[in-house]
Amino acid sequence: MSNNTSTIANNIDTHDQILHFPKDGNPYLAANEWLIWASSQDEGGLPDVELGHSSLRKILVPFSWWIEHHHEADIQAKAKNGQIAVWFAADDDILKHADIIEEGKKVWPLVAAHFPIFRDGRSFSTAVLLRDRLQWEGEIRAIGDVLIDQLLQGARVGFDSFALRPDQNLDVALKQFDLFSVTTQNSWRGKRASLQAH
Amino acid sequence: MYKYDHIDQTLVNQRVAQFRDQVARRLNGTLAEEEFRPLRLQNGLYHQRHAYMLRVAIPYGLFNSKQLRTMALIAEKYDRGYGHFTTRQNIQYNWVTLEDTPDILAELAKVEMHAIQTSGNCIRNITSDAFAGVAADEYVDPRPVCELLRQWSTLHPEFAHLPRKFKFAINGAKEDRTILLCHDVGIELKKNKDINNGELTADIYAGGGMGRTPILGSLIKQNLPWHLLPSYLTALLRVYNRFGRRDNLYKARIKILVKALSPEEFARQVEGEWLHIKDGDDNFTQAEWDRVAKHFTKPAYKSLPALTNEQVLNLANESDKSTQQSFARWLERNVKPHQIPGYASVILSLKPHGTVAPGDATTAQMLAIADLADQYSFGELRATHEQNLVLADVKQSKLFELWQEAKKQKVALPNVGLLTDIIACPGGDFCSLANAKSLPIAKAIQERFDDLDYLFDLGDISLNISGCINSCGHHHVGNIGVLGVDKDGEEWYQVTLGGEQGNAAAIGKVIGPSFYADEIPDVMSNIINTYVAQRNEGESFIQTYQRLGVTPFKEAAYKDKNEKAKKKELPESKAAAGDAS
Ligand code: HEM
Ligand code: SF4
Numbered sequence: 052m053s054n055n056t057s058t059i060a061n062n063i064d065t066h067d068q069i070l071h072f073p074k075d076g077n078p079y080l081a082a083n084e085w086l087i088w089a090s091s092q093d094e095g096g097l098p099d100v101e102l103g104h105s106s107l108r109k110i111l112v113p114f115s116w117w118i119e120h121h122h123e124a125d126i127q128a129k130a131k132n133g134q135i136a137v138w139f140a141a142d143d144d145i146l147k148h149a150d151i152i153e154e155g156k157k158v159w160p161l162v163a164a165h166f167p168i169f170r171d172g173r174s175f176s177t178a179v180l181l182r183d184r185l186q187w188e189g190e191i192r193a194i195g196d197v198l199i200d201q202l203l204q205g206a207r208v209g210f211d212s213f214a215l216r217p218d219q220n221l222d223v224a225l226k227q228f229d230l231f232s233v234t235t236q237n238s239w240r241g242k243r244a245s246l247q248a249h
Numbered sequence: 250m251y252k253y254d255h256i257d258q259t260l261v262n263q264r265v266a267q268f269r270d271q272v273a274r275r276l277n278g279t280l281a282e283e284e285f286r287p288l289r290l291q292n293g294l295y296h297q298r299h300a301y302m303l304r305v306a307i308p309y310g311l312f313n314s315k316q317l318r319t320m321a322l323i324a325e326k327y328d329r330g331y332g333h334f335t336t337r338q339n340i341q342y343n344w345v346t347l348e349d350t351p352d353i354l355a356e357l358a359k360v361e362m363h364a365i366q367t368s369g370n371c372i373r374n375i376t377s378d379a380f381a382g383v384a385a386d387e388y389v390d391p392r393p394v395c396e397l398l399r400q401w402s403t404l405h406p407e408f409a410h411l412p413r414k415f416k417f418a419i420n421g422a423k424e425d426r427t428i429l430l431c432h433d434v435g436i437e438l439k440k441n442k443d444i445n446n447g448e449l450t451a452d453i454y455a456g457g458g459m460g461r462t463p464i465l466g467s468l469i470k471q472n473l474p475w476h477l478l479p480s481y482l483t484a485l486l487r488v489y490n491r492f493g494r495r496d497n498l499y500k501a502r503i504k505i506l507v508k509a510l511s512p513e514e515f516a517r518q519v520e521g522e523w524l525h526i527k528d529g530d531d532n533f534t535q536a537e538w539d540r541v542a543k544h545f546t547k548p549a550y551k552s553l554p555a556l557t558n559e560q561v562l563n564l565a566n567e568s569d570k571s572t573q574q575s576f577a578r579w580l581e582r583n584v585k586p587h588q589i590p591g592y593a594s595v596i597l598s599l600k601p602h603g604t605v606a607p608g609d610a611t612t613a614q615m616l617a618i619a620d621l622a623d624q625y626s627f628g629e630l631r632a633t634h635e636q637n638l639v640l641a642d643v644k645q646s647k648l649f650e651l652w653q654e655a656k657k658q659k660v661a662l663p664n665v666g667l668l669t670d671i672i673a674c675p676g677g678d679f680c681s682l683a684n685a686k687s688l689p690i691a692k693a694i695q696e697r698f699d700d701l702d703y704l705f706d707l708g709d710i711s712l713n714i715s716g717c718i719n720s721c722g723h724h725h726v727g728n729i730g731v732l733g734v735d736k737d738g739e740e741w742y743q744v745t746l747g748g749e750q751g752n753a754a755a756i757g758k759v760i761g762p763s764f765y766a767d768e769i770p771d772v773m774s775n776i777i778n779t780y781v782a783q784r785n786e787g788e789s790f791i792q793t794y795q796r797l798g799v800t801p802f803k804e805a806a807y808k809d810k811n812e813k814a815k816k817k818e819l820p821e822s823k824a825a826a827g828d829a830s
Binding site: 234 | 254256257260266267271274284287288401402403404407408409411487491495525526530534536
């Protein structure tokens with residue numbers, strides 16, 4: 052990886068654990084395999100992960116970069132190999148590229164959505180649209196400025212893995228998901244409790 | 250009145266626990282202030298000039314005596330013995346500590362209250378008509394819809410970090426008492442036999458708001474069946490969440506998006522989004538309606554004869570002339586007609602002349618008012634947009650008795666809707682964003698216009714004061730608005746005229762250069778004198794203003810300034826150009 056890594060890359064580069072919270076399971080931590088690549092800062096092209104950056108074997112590329120490059124032979128090969136997936140920037144209008152996402156479903160092991168700053172909620176809507184409109188059933192990872200107090204909302208809109216900002220306390224993070232036993236609106240995880248009330 | 254079921258109660262209790270943990274992390278340093286800020290704001294906790302301020306929600310303005318006693322005791326135990334009722338049907342405490350806040354919230358939770366989403370960039374406390382369910386001009390009781398939407402918006406995950414704050418108002422009466430058009434979304438409820446078989450429907454207005462760029466909302470959807478509100482509003486908020494501007498704080502409100510796109514294009518985009526979710530299971534069910542609506546049935550009204558004001562006065566049977574007259578005034582200004590014969594709604598004025606701040610109530614007042622609610626109004630109360638309190642269901646035969654009690658608490662001033670029923674924000678006395686003070690201006694105006702006979706003769710005039718461009722005091726929609734501005738570190742006041750709330754909502758116009766604080770009472774006198782001199786029989790201030798236009802009022806407002814300028818300039822030149830423009 053080049054020296055001029057973006058903050059995006061840094062956020063995850065130094066983080067080796069990912070918090071997973073599967074839809075019908077319990078939260079757990081697991082080693083991170085995915086390098087996040089912010090193409091704009093790297094003129095050398097897609098980094099060659101085989102050449103050895105730590106344990107990161109696979110690359111999350113910007114969706115905009117994927118749109119431009121996914122027809123190239125080596126990209127296709129890597130993608131078929133399960134080594135490439137995409138991340139959506141907060142201002143990517145995913146609905147404009149539903150066809151590309153439909154194709155991507157066949158090759159991406161996961162997708163990610165980026166939080167440029169924790170109080171920017173655009174990626175919450177991105178996750179909802181991926182789940183509800185585009186029927187993405189695989190993993191959706193929250194990346195970027197992901198803080199403990201966003202986990203609950205993220206989990207409800209459709210995220211099931213979280214690359215927390217490196218300074219966050221993972222033990223506290225693991226305890227976030229059972230803070231509420233009731234909800235008053237539907238979410239990806241279930242119907243509102245208020246439907247059962249009488 | 251709505252009563253929490255175990256789901257509501259569990260949610261609020263768990264929210265207290267969550268916030269307690271967030272505060273603990275803040276206090277032990279693992280949560281940075283910058284990151285704590287949006288979290289505490291979503292729980293109504295501001296950091297203001299002197300201390301923390303806690304804003305507690307009074308959903309759609311409705312509360313009961315037990316809740317008021319808790320509010321009173323919180324003021325006593327954790328604050329300085331008073332609370333402040335705001336224009337958005339919240340109560341604010343100005344002097345709380347961060348450490349105490351979780352305990353305050355826990356005490357509130359015991360009486361089915363909370364501070365969830367009273368601030369921050371999320372869906373705020375939903376406001377409605379303070380006379381909902383009792384107003385004589387009501388065609389739909391908006392409260393079941395308010396409550397359903399309160400639940401729907403509470404801790405909504407997708408809309409937890411919108412570009413900016415988001416405010417709903419809901420109205421269901423002929424007269425709009427919510428300033429529907431000054432909200433991000435205004436929902437007008439209707440029941441019309443020609444539409445949707447007479448089912449409850451909603452018209453949706455979007456893109457209104459005050460602040461730096463005041464804009465009135467536009468109608469973007471008509472005749473939406475009530476049960477589709479969640480999916481439609483989800484579509485609307487989703488468009489705003491995705492495409493609202495986040496680069497500039499002042500351009501992040503939905504009003505800017507609606508204006509930039511045009512209301513038609515915004516509506517089209519919402520419709521496009523809605524198409525995909527309108528038949529989904531986000532929508533309200535009849536069972537949900539039934540569960541919620543059963544709480545908003547009528548209280549146990551007696552069958553009573555309807556009385557005229559004259560009969561009420563006679564019942565009072567008072568020989569003392571002066572008392573007769575002030576009671577008559579109170580009947581005229583502070584008592585409103587009711588749907589049920591023999592009953593009336595009473596407004597308790599929180600604007601006695603010369604008090605600290607419009608909307609303030611002390612612990613003792615709150616406790617006494619809670620007793621009045623129990624004794625005279627089925628134990629329920631309302632908070633109004635104008636920062637007063639309402640006892641909605643008072644027997645007409647008890648009005649005189651209630652008036653005497655209210656007088657003891659100094660909440661019986663008959664100034665509702667008059668010039669001294671001022672809406673004012675806390676301004677520079679409390680608020681860290683203020684450019685100028687608001688409260689001393691309100692006080693000075695009340696002192697200048699202290700003669701009730703005169704005020705009565707002036708009739709309906711709204712005067713609203715904000716300490717800065719954020720417009721907490723709603724100066725834009727006051728017939729007369731006063732806005733604190735800062736010029737080279739000095740406090741100045743800009744005057745607007747012609748604003749209006751209600752069905753004919755309008756944004757006032759700035760009349761010209763700003764004034765010093767000590768000029769304001771004279772400026773007000775000059776404006777008012779112009780009205781008195783020029784009005785036709787029976788014409789209100791705003792009607793006279795609309796007939797004559799701004800010019801005579803503007804000239805009057807700058808009269809003293811221009812005379813001073815003339816005097817100074819006289820030796821050299823005769824022409825003293827006014828700086829009014
Ligand atoms: C010291 C206490 C207060 C603080 C720190 C405060 C803070 C704020 C802030 C930051 C805004 C700006 C949001 C924006 O940019 O649009 C705002 C707006 C507003 N505040 Fe306050 N406020 C305080 C007291 C009040 C009070 C007492 C009231 C009611 C009497 C009030 C009612 C409002 C309203 C209605 C608006 C929005 C105007 C609009 O619709 O755009 N605030 N306040
Ligand atoms: S208008 Fe300004 S000064 Fe007044 S309370 Fe709001 S933010 Fe503070």
